[in-house]
Amino acid sequence: MHNDSSGEVKFLLVDDLEENLFALEALLKREGLALYRARSGPEALELLLVHDFALALLDVQMDGMDGFELAELMRGTERTRRVPIIFLTAVATDERRHFRGYETGAVDFLFKPLNPQMLTSKAGVFFDLARQRQELARQRDDLRAGAAKLARALERIEAHADNSPLAVVGFDQDFRIVEWSLSAERLFGWTRADMLGQRAAEAGWARGEAAAAFAELEAELHAGGRTVRNIRLSRQDGTMLDTEWYSSVLQGPGGRLDSAHAQILDVTERRRAEATQRLLLGELNHRVKNNLATVQAIANQTLRSSPDLDAFAQDFSGRLQALAKSHSLLSDATWSGAMLHDLLDHQLRLGTIDDSQLEVSGPEVRLPPQTALHLGLVLHELTTNANKYGALSSRSGVLNVHWQVADQGLEVRWIERGGPAVSQPSRAGFGTMLIEESLRAEGGEACCEFGGEGVTWTLRLPLDDDAGMGAVRTAVDRAAPMSLRMHDI
Known part of the structure; x- marks a missing residue:
């Protein structure tokens, strides 16, 4: 990456002559661009360890470490190997020197005295590319943050469903079970693997009059809206339960049933209490x-x-x-x-x-x-x-x-x-x-x-x-x- 939290694009200018650095700064200065100066290869390496640069402009002829040597060192480090390099030289170069420059990662050569329009045009390309990378990175980070937020929300919803006293069951448009919470597993005894993919009216819990009740419920849900219905269902161990269903639907194009969701409450004890109350x-x-x-x-x-x-x-x-x-x-x-x-x-x-x-x-x-x-x-x-x-x-x-x-x-x-x-x-x-x-x-x-x-x-x-x-x-x-x-x- 060639940006930081401030959003500025950073260029590295390396030349052993102060007046050349001033000239480069004057030509490249623009809003949103931060220019960092180095008068030697070692000084440039120190800056490269701290900052992410969108472009490095290196003078070929420098005392001590020249531009080619600096470029080779940059290519040898994972952090800096992908920084684009434009070489600046006052000496005509032969093909061998051109090849060496491109081999070390150069994207271009510019000759002194520099053509201001050519310099700003080529540097502007890298500035715009860096801006685009920043925007893409921002969008990527936003998407990752949004995905993480959605994942946490989904985890919370699933945790609430699993911990709820109500069994949570989801159905597709064919009324096949596509969601089976742990609370449903605790209530009925069947695991997700037992129930997923089965039609509600054909699953093990549908005994006696339950199949007919499911047919009526499915018809109501296909008609749209929410419904409350009492259905007597079986547990895996054969125990019969009186259940109260609170169902809702999502509709797709044309008002067709896309999916259904049910929260199921065990009202067996309540029904017994009501019967006892009537008796009393x-x-x-x-x-x-x-x-x-x-x-x-x-x-x-x-x-x-x-x-x-x-x-x-x-x-x-x-x-x-x-x-x-x-x-x-x-x-x-x-x-x-x-x-x-x-x-x-x-x-x-x-x-x-x-x-x-x-x-x-x-x-x-x-x-x-x-x-x-x-x-x-x-x-x-x-x-x-x-x-x-x-x-x-x-x-x-x-x-x-x-x-x-x-x-x-x-x-x-x-x-x-x-x-x-x-x-x-x-x-x-x-x-x-x-x-x-x-x-x-x-x-x-x-x-x-x-x-x-x-x-x-x-x-x-x-x-x-x-x-x-x-x-x-x-x-x-x-x-x-x-x-x-x-x-x-």
Whole structure:
């Protein structure tokens, strides 16, 4: 190259006479041209090591190292061997000296006294050539910089595509796969080598209805524009995925499809979550209806069995609180069920009970939601009666609650001792009916014994044959709806 970062073109002038150098400078001086002077061969070599010259004008006759010797040294060095040389001489030369000059790399000979027009014309050619080389070099550097920038941008795009949670897949005009990102490889299991060149509808991921979905997608893309479509595809291991496609196209001449690009999102878990949400909403709707029916039944029957509004308000409020506490217990466990011990604790603490009056024992038993709601109401009724009329109405009374799992069922024994004397009533009240109907709704039963020392209730609920340790009717959807079948409601 014969330029530098300043953009100037450089000429080297070599002559052992100062006046000749001044004359050359005066003739060649022009804008954009830098002239460097040397009065000997060694001085010229020093300049050649530092600068890139577009032309060297060498005087043949110099003391010490002449122009031919300097030219030979220049041709022996890679840095300077391509610098054009014009020899200047005041002596007529024979063919042998001409040959020697051209052999050392000379492009021309000029004779002194110099013809100014000839000198400037020939030097101008090399000046223009240098300018053209500079422009070509600039364009080359710009192209290289642009190519490097594009390469880096492409690398970033590919890296983003590979790291994206969305699989990136490209297609040609025949809907053959021409781009397969690492994210696509991670999602579907197939490598680039497996998928490149295959038609989308014929590749391994297209099973079942996918081929028809691809045909519809291809038709949409050929029509132009962007599209969003859900397609169920297969992984290499056979696992089926629900995918959401975000596709765009590039069109060629005449609006024909040139290429298509798709970003594919795995929405399998989202679809499962949506299905679960729909199921839960349906279950919630079912529960709300059942609970409202239960509340309505409790309200109607409580009203009919209450002697006055104050008694109704007290009894109805207590039963609603019992239902609410069971709901709260289940909500804390995300409606997965409730432990029987926790349910007892919630309902027995509705009143103020001295710990010395209470004995509770039994294994760990998890109740499903509906069973917990029914049994919660039962325990509330038993606790309310014990506080009003039974063992817990007296300081000397004792309540023993014990349960066990036996004979494929849960048995709860509610035993009151030490309270006021009790006798069997002439007719069953609403509380008794509520206890019996609540357990009957779960496929169980309730038995009551009236003795001189106090009342004893035996509550029985069935267990699933495949239930785990202490689990009662573990599947929510297998539990009976919470409804009270009271004939006088």
